[in-house]
Amino acid sequence: MIDIQDLSLTYAGPQGPVHALKNINLHIQAGEVFGIIGRSGAGKSSLVRCMNLLNRPVSGKMIVNGRDLLQLSDAQLRQARQEIGMVFQHFNLLSSRTVFDNAALPLELAGVSKAEIAQRITPLLELVGLAHLANRYPAQISGGQKQRVGIARALASNPRVLLSDEATSALDPETTRSILDLLRQVNRELGVTVVLITHQMQVIKQIADRVAVMEAGQVVELGAVLDVFTNPQQAITQSLIDEIVPQELPASVQQRVQALSLGLPAGQSGQLLRLSYAGDSAYQPVLSHLIRELGLDLSILHGQIDDIQGQTFGSLAVFASGPPAQITAAIAYLQRNGVQVRQQPQGGRHV
Ligand SMILES: Nc1ncnc2c1ncn2[C@@H]1O[C@H](COP(=O)(O)OP(=O)(O)OP(=O)(O)O)[C@@H](O)[C@H]1O
Numbered sequence: 001m002i003d004i005q006d007l008s009l010t011y012a013g014p015q016g017p018v019h020a021l022k023n024i025n026l027h028i029q030a031g032e033v034f035g036i037i038g039r040s041g042a043g044k045s046s047l048v049r050c051m052n053l054l055n056r057p058v059s060g061k062m063i064v065n066g067r068d069l070l071q072l073s074d075a076q077l078r079q080a081r082q083e084i085g086m087v088f089q090h091f092n093l094l095s096s097r098t099v100f101d102n103a104a105l106p107l108e109l110a111g112v113s114k115a116e117i118a119q120r121i122t123p124l125l126e127l128v129g130l131a132h133l134a135n136r137y138p139a140q141i142s143g144g145q146k147q148r149v150g151i152a153r154a155l156a157s158n159p160r161v162l163l164s165d166e167a168t169s170a171l172d173p174e175t176t177r178s179i180l181d182l183l184r185q186v187n188r189e190l191g192v193t194v195v196l197i198t199h200q201m202q203v204i205k206q207i208a209d210r211v212a213v214m215e216a217g218q219v220v221e222l223g224a225v226l227d228v229f230t231n232p233q234q235a236i237t238q239s240l241i242d243e244i245v246p247q248e249l250p251a252s253v254q255q256r257v258q259a260l261s262l263g264l265p266a267g268q269s270g271q272l273l274r275l276s277y278a279g280d281s282a283y284q285p286v287l288s289h290l291i292r293e294l295g296l297d298l299s300i301l302h303g304q305i306d307d308i309q310g311q312t313f314g315s316l317a318v319f320a321s322g323p324p325a326q327i328t329a330a331i332a333y334l335q336r337n338g339v340q341v342r343q344q345p346q347g348g349r350h351v
Pocket residue numbers: 011012013018019020038039040041042043044045046047199
């Protein structure tokens with residue numbers, strides 16, 4: 001659907017060139033909701049704006065729907081852009097036009113007849129839940145409703161791809177959820193591929209099938225959302241996930257770890273383990289096994305169970321104490337059983 005090959009983008013900044021995208025390779029599949037996450041300045045907007053050539057890369061290929069946008073004539077590019085809708089953080093509605101006329105704008109610009117416009121826009125406003133507000137002006141509707149207009153406008157030309165650049169960043173959490181639900185619905189019911197940019201893992205968690213993590217103009221991590229959540233490889237990814245599953249334990253829990261470490265009998269060691277796992281079946285028996293078969297003491301300190309699109313995602317902080325060899329064996333056993341384990345040094349007596 002979208003095939004990005006060796007793509008680089010450089011801006012001419014006032015203090016010299018800014019290498020905003022460095023050799024990006026990415027393949028976005030038809031029908032998926034693909035998330036792109038990163039901190040401010042990572043290059044997310046730069047990348048998504050290459051997907052409709054609002055930004056022109058200096059090198060590489062941007063193949064959308066089988067055509068390399070960089071090879072197209074102006075007329076062909078206009079045609080190709082009809083298949084690529086875009087929604088923006090600040091909605092970009094025209095204040096002097098009604099909801100209906102804002103949504104209809106791309107069709108008007110393309111010279112579509114009034115009758116055809118009505119035929120297309122009326123059901124679209126229905127889909128985004130704004131049929132009853134068609135004659136209002138942007139100043140007379142809420143932020144969430146404005147974004148619904150933005151989505152209707154982006155869908156007006158019947159695109160196969162919808163690009164969303166921080167579409168929910170200006171909205172409160174509940175409105176964010178409802179807009180993301182709408183994007184999911186558009187994806188499922190109309191079969192539109194959605195590319196969604198955000199700096200919030202919460203957004204990725206709610207809607208994306210796969211996610212790419214960007215840092216300093218590069219894609220540094222890529223995978224299915226559940227995999228990335230359970231087994232993040234890069235520090236930046238970990239820190240983005242922290243917003244949902246805090247890695248820093250509450251002070252009261254840390255005090256408890258201290259107390260447990262100090263209270264260890266001679267010959268025993270203790271280790272604070274951070275466990276994360278996906279899917280719910282195997283988990284309980286695994287912990288029981290540690291206690292029963294390996295003779296470890298486990299204190300569960302902190303835990304959180306979350307849901308990523310119907311799949312359980314759990315994280316747990318436990319303090320394991322027992323003979324050092326048994327702790328090592330326990331970690332290996334957990335890993336063999338699909339539990340990701342991170343050891344945190346503050347738990348050991350010897351540390
Ligand atoms: N028009 C421009 N001219 C020069 N530099 C730019 C321009 N637009 C963006 N940049 C620079 O390119 C880099 C990537 O910016 P970009 O807007 O793509 O980041 P972003 O990930 O979308 O950030 P944010 O989350 O803040 O929107 C930044 O260093 C930015 O300062």
